[in-house]
Amino acid sequence: MDDSYSVQTTAAETGETGGLDTLQALKDGDTFLVADGWGDLKGGADGLFDSDTRLLSRFQMTAGMARPSRLSSGVSRDNVFFTAHSTNRPLPPMGGRSAPAGVMHIERRRFLWNRRMFERVRMVNHGVEDVLLPLAFDFAADFADIFQVRGTLREKRGTVHTPTHDGRRVTFRYTGLDNVERTSCLSFSEPPARLSGTRAEFMFSLPMGKRLDLYIECGGEACTTPDPLRWRESALAARLSMRRRRRRGASLRGPRSPMFNAWLDQSRADMALLTTDLPTGPYPYAGTPWFSTPFGRDGILSAWQMLWLDPSLARGVLTYLAARQATEVSAFHDSAPGKIMHETRGGEMSALHEVPFGLYYGGVDTTCLFIALAGAYARRTGDLDLIRKLWPNLVAASEWMRDYGDSNGDGLIDYARGADTGLSNQGWKDSEDSIFHRDGRFPKGPIALLEVQGYAYAAWLAMADLGARLGDARAQAWEDHAHEVRFLVEDRFWMEDEGFYAIALDGDGEQCRSIGSNAGHLLFSGLPSKARAERVTRRMLSSEFRSGWGLRTLAKGQARFNPMSYHNGSVWPHDTSIGVAGMARYGERDAVSTILGEIYTAASHFQMRLPELFCGFDREPGEGPIAYPVACLPQAWAAGSAFLMLQASLGVDVNALDGVVTVANPTLPTGVDRLTVSELRVGTSKVDLIFERIGEGTVLMPRGKQGDIRILTSR
Template identity: 40%
Template sequence: MKHRVIKENDLFFLTDESGDIPPGSTDGSGLYTQDTRFLSRLELSINGVKPILLESSAETNCQAVFRLTNPHMEEEGQVKLWRETVEIMRHRFIQDGVLYESISYTNYGPKTVGFETSITVDADFADMFTVRGIKAGMIGSVTGKSVDADRIAIRYAGADGIARETRIAWNIPADRVSPDGTVTFAVELKPREVRTIELTVTPVIADKAPQAKPREEALRLLDASYRRWEQGSTSVDSDLEIFNKLYHRGMRDLRMLLTDLGHGPFPVAGLPWYAVPFGRDSLIAALQMLPANPEVALGTLRTMAVYQGSKVDPWRDETPGKIMHEIRYGELANTNQIPFTPYYGSVDSTPLFVVLAIEYYRWTGDLGAIRELMPALERALEWIDQSGDLDGDGFVEYHSVSSGGIANQGWKDSGDSIVHASGDFAETPIALAEVQGYVYLAKTGMAEIFRKLGRNAEAEALERAAADMKRRFEQSFWMADESFYAIALDREKRQVQSVTSNPGHLLMTGLPDENRAELVARRLTAEDMFSGYGIRTMSGKSTGYNPMSYHNGSVWPHDNSLCLIGMSRMGFIEQALKVTRGLMRAAEHFEYARLPELFCGYEDTLGRPVPYPVACSPQAWAAGTPLIFLQVFLGLDPDVPDGIIRLRPALPEGMNRLSVRQLRVGSGTLSLTVTRREGNAVPEVEVEHNSTGCELRVLHAIHQDVQN
């Protein structure tokens, strides 16, 4: 079933295509904040019957519109309401913690009509983990429901001692309000007459209630917020329409997914299940967003630093210096029935925290922010060398000690994702290939920053450790018979010999030997790994391959994007353009040209990508993937601390012009146009504005198939 979802800051609303939440819905529909469902039923009827859906859209992300009409209605042989006489328009948005909805009825019949319309509401205050079917436990109860002519209030006493309440109000007195939460209005309309009912739904937590504004003012403030986002972010235009759609969709989705807990904006992971701070996902999405809006990276780093691990807590898989995996705010977390307050069970969040800080510095030159974050960065480096290296072999491993924790703690965190060629699952502690790459980049990048700060001895120590790690990694992870890196080492230090996408992340880290890096890039785009729509998570030749699986053969756009960063940086342009083409072809088949969290890994000979049934959409790091396309097409590699921006432009097939405005680099912006003229395989670059404070160097592409 298709959904309609809108979100603003920490409140989001998911319904069916008609705008309803049917009773007993099991698909996650509802109005949520703080991991609690504050509206579990919302049904609109006309004369007691569900209207007919004509069309609906939540394309703008911050607003949803539904156009409906009445079915034919007769009673004892008499026409009660002729079919398609009344148009019903629902318009909703969220602003400053309040849901606003207007329902407008227009009579398109030739005579006056009368009917009743009802809105039925309810709230179950279910914890998100309960809605997802993951965890049941000790919970509170609904303690009362107040019913008046212009409002309903439903109250809940949580097992965590927190009082919660849902307040639903409307702008005109109802004719009837029943105890079950059905609000009924008698409507009479002359031909072409319009009548509008306006609703607000306000979640209240611990007696803290956001104040509803006049509808027009709230909508104006919301629109102004989106305009500021667009005006302050990098914009693109090209003669390849699918890229334009993808980029604009990604930017709007990322704006919708931003939340601010008081330390700056950061992207939550995705809707509906992961509208919370998520270490790995938030860090990667912020990394993708650097060329468009680097302030998000700084907000993400500051937020993660606030929640950095400070003690040893086995229940939460916490150790000092570790960056969180996920934080939850609902009843089950607050009563310690789940360890997500926050939970620290990811092995890659900590090195990715350091990597994002390094990349933020490369893009902005903001040494002041690095100085501010330095205590957290130093603690993260200590974690890498101490708690992260479980057996002292120089590699970072994971092993969950929490009874409520996650077994596999890399980005492929499903239980079957790390599988030997024999079909057996690898046993922990497990050292993942890509995590070693993140660690290598963290150490080499921080060494450069330490040198900038005059801390030469510490820089040299990090460089020596990185060089030693590089040597040992090549010895331990390279599979000579596959000419590829193993996904991991298991508890016995045996290679987990599956060919997967994970080693593709190594290309952006500098860890692989250059000749082996080229073999990796070529294998990622070979037939067994590349579906035609993107790089699969696992080779079709590997034992565990399943195109319908979550992590063993599906296609994840963000996974592809991290491979693309490395392909572009290392000059594997032919492979990079092949991957971008495949993902753009896939996007043409998804609603709003929106790349989902993942899709199945079937061959493109089917003529369309096969959706994964419970993929989050929008998902932050999928939305950020088109921003990486921009980096690939420009060959963009900034080094602001050294005062250089490198470009190695390579346009994909079907694109002969790419205009970029307000590219955020250094202390200013860069605006330019890349053009490929007939008969000239090398694109030309025209710089229209450069206030970055950096020298722009345009280089020729290497490893490029000029026929691409």
Template identity: 40%
Template structure:
């Protein structure tokens, strides 16, 4: 079933294409906040019949529109309502914790018509984990439903001691309100007459109720917030329309997915299942957003620091200094039936926290923020060397001790994702290749920051540890017969000899030997790894390959984007452009030109990418992928602390002009246009504005001899 979803801050609404939540829906439709479903049924009818859908769209993310009409209606041979006489327009949005919906009925018939229209509502207050079918348990109950001519209230007493309530109100008196939650209006319309019913739905938690505003005021405030986002973010325009669509779509999706828990904006992972803070996902999405809006990176870092692990708690896989994996706020979490309060079962969130801080500093030069975050950064470094290294071998491993935890704790966290060439699953503790890269970058990057702060001895210690790790990594992870790095080392320190995308992340970290890095870049874009639409998560030649799987042969845009950062930085331009072309071709086949969380890894000879059936869309780190395209096309590599911005522009096939406005770097912005003229292989750069405080250096591409 196709869905329509809108979100604003912590409230989101998922319905079918007609705008309804059908009773007994198994697709998770509902109105959610704090991991609780506050509306589990919403059905619109005309004379007791579901209207016919003409079209619907949630393209703007903050608003959704649905155009419907009536079916033909006869009773005992008499026409009650001729088909397609009444147009029904539903328009909805969310603002400041309240859902607003208007339903406008227009008579396009030549005569006056009369009909009844009904709206049926209900709320089950189900926990998100229950909706997803993951966990049932001790829960509360609905304690009452009050019904009036202009409102319905449904109340719930949670097992966690929290009272929850859903309040539904409408602007004109109903003709009937049934105890089951059906609200009926009698409507009479002259030709071309319009009548509008307006509703609000307000979730209430612990007697804290957002205040509904007049509809037009609420809509004006919502529109203004999106304008501020666009005006304060980097904008692009090119002569390649699919890139323009992708970038604009990504920016709007990221704005939709922003939430603020009081420490600054940060992106939640994705809709519908992951509209909560995720360590890994939020950190990577914020990293992708640095060229567009670095304030999001700072908000993400501050949020993660607040929830940093402080004790040893096996139930939550928590240890001191560790950055969380995921936090939940629903009834099951609050009653400790699931460990997500928060849960710490990800091995990469902690080094990625340090990496984001380093990259934020390179983009902004904001040493004040680094000083503010330093206690959390130091605790994260301690975790890497202590709790993160489970056996003292100098590599960071994972092993879950929680009975309710996640077995595989890298980004490929499905149970079958770390598989030997024999087909056997690797046993924990497991050391993932890309995690060692994040650790290496964390140590070398923090060494540079320590030097800026005059902490030279600590800088030297980190550099020695990083150099030793680099040597041991090459010895332990390199598969000579594949000319590629193993995805992991298992419990016995044996290589997990699958060829996967994970080592592609190493390219951005500086860990791999340069010659081996080139071999990695080549393999990632070779036929067995590259589907034509993107880099697969696993090679067609590896034992575990399955193009329909979640992690063993599918294509994940964010995974590609992390490979792209490294390809661009190391100058593997042809491979980088090949990957961006593939993903742009894929995007043309998805609704709104929106890259989903993932899609199947079938060859592009099919003529279209094959969707993955339960992919989240929008997903934050998929939405952030086009922002990495911008970095690739500009060859953008800022080093604000040293006062330098490096550009190595390389435009993809079909793009001969790329204009960038308000690129957020350093203390100001950069606006420029890159142009490729006929007969000139090197693009020209025209700088229109530079208030960054940095010198701009335009370099020539390297590694251009590498073949696709």
């Protein structure tokens, strides 16, 4: 329609090279900012967002009526500061001869704190004469919903009011169709020479060798005049908050492996960046820019990846999701009593139900994973008090599995979306073309995904174990249900001629005989027999799956295989990590260590920050992995993949219920000869684990053991 409203993003708008890989992201709580390499916002996929609403859509700086020449830019290792260094182009004459290019150093330094953007523009004159520097900012606030920014059309929207300005402040207002008035305010420490609702112009006089700072703030609350003290105090608070999040749980260090340490540090920093401290505890948001919000599946798997080092994430995730468990049937929200949330959003479109994602339950696996994580958390921590508090939620989730998750009564968890506005595929591979028959046909619903049955198996076993510990008489029935699921999967999904499991069953019970990485998730659950697990492992380690940079989501040669696709042949680090952890569960170590090394090498080509996914082309000598152009960066479960793969390689299992840490046949990745796990806490006890390569093997040397904890080793 001609009057539809949408924010369209073109490649040319997204960065210097035309790709999203040039965008830089900051995040604090529910606020995030995406800008190009100069620090500019240009109204495409970028902006300052809070609670899924864009508060600042345009913010571009010019020096002397031209964009400055960029020298370098990037985000600090701790993910707190974005800094762009640039220099001036030739400046226009101002009462005399013009200043030449390259005499002014202009630094833009920016961070987020307490739902506000703080920016300092530092100008230093390195020339031999005094300089008059014209500096200008063009700005706008469109208050677009995150789904509009992603390209969803709206037939109409609310009213964007004319900005008001007063001295050094500009206030933007928008009245939404939900009758909520949203505001943002942009303020400067110095009064501009000219100020309008869209532009601020300054004229700075800088003597040679002198420095001048301009402070800027933008947020959704009332304007406060920026000043150096507010900048320093807020910057310190932001840095200390990030440091606390990074230092939760045990730490990992390779004393003779600086590059490997850099990867671990970046991964830990990315997890800390994406983790928001909510009233229910820490929760890892999925990723920026599009998924900076709590997701059920992503939060659970990210917490599971970190569980052996930092159980606080799992506690926070379980508590948050329990508080948002569905209590009613809704086709629009894909909800039913006991089901666990898939996604939540806070913008206008969600509030108006233009999209179902305000509180959306269209994930078939999240409820099973919720129970399974609770079982893993209890085993890792011994924290049965939390389990008792969550027990009604866990029982309700198991009742959803029994009463709603199995729509056709065949004993398997399946899905079919409740409304056309929902997701058509509801496993982790949720793109429309990700589940198909061997000939490429899309299956009729309801669809029973392979990996979801593994999650269900783990969930029933968790209910049985926890129920027995809490004295629930239903424990044996839950264990029986787990064995029934195991029998059904082995009977109906296994393809003897392929030595592999079908990716799904369609609504007629017919196998979707595609060969996908979903089988690695089944290994992670522990469902397959040892003999079948070994056959799956061999095939997943073949060139069909292995790209040299990790495991592909779909084997080469399958219908719809495309290494440049989202789910049909690309490499997702989290998917690889779950697959290799599944292999390790059945005793594989050497191959796990090798693939860990491949993912580590891939990370080195992405500046030590693993993206959400990258293309699944074969590794070529002297070349790096090929980026997927619109991958989220950073992404929580991509960052967490390093730690799950390390746990799998080291063979570490923590059982706080029995006070035991078991290390089975540890292996260090290539290039790492020594690794220390410091302050590993087990209940009230703690220990340091030192792994060292000696000859062809790796040995464990426990140190500093405090408390009643046993260390067992096996080979």
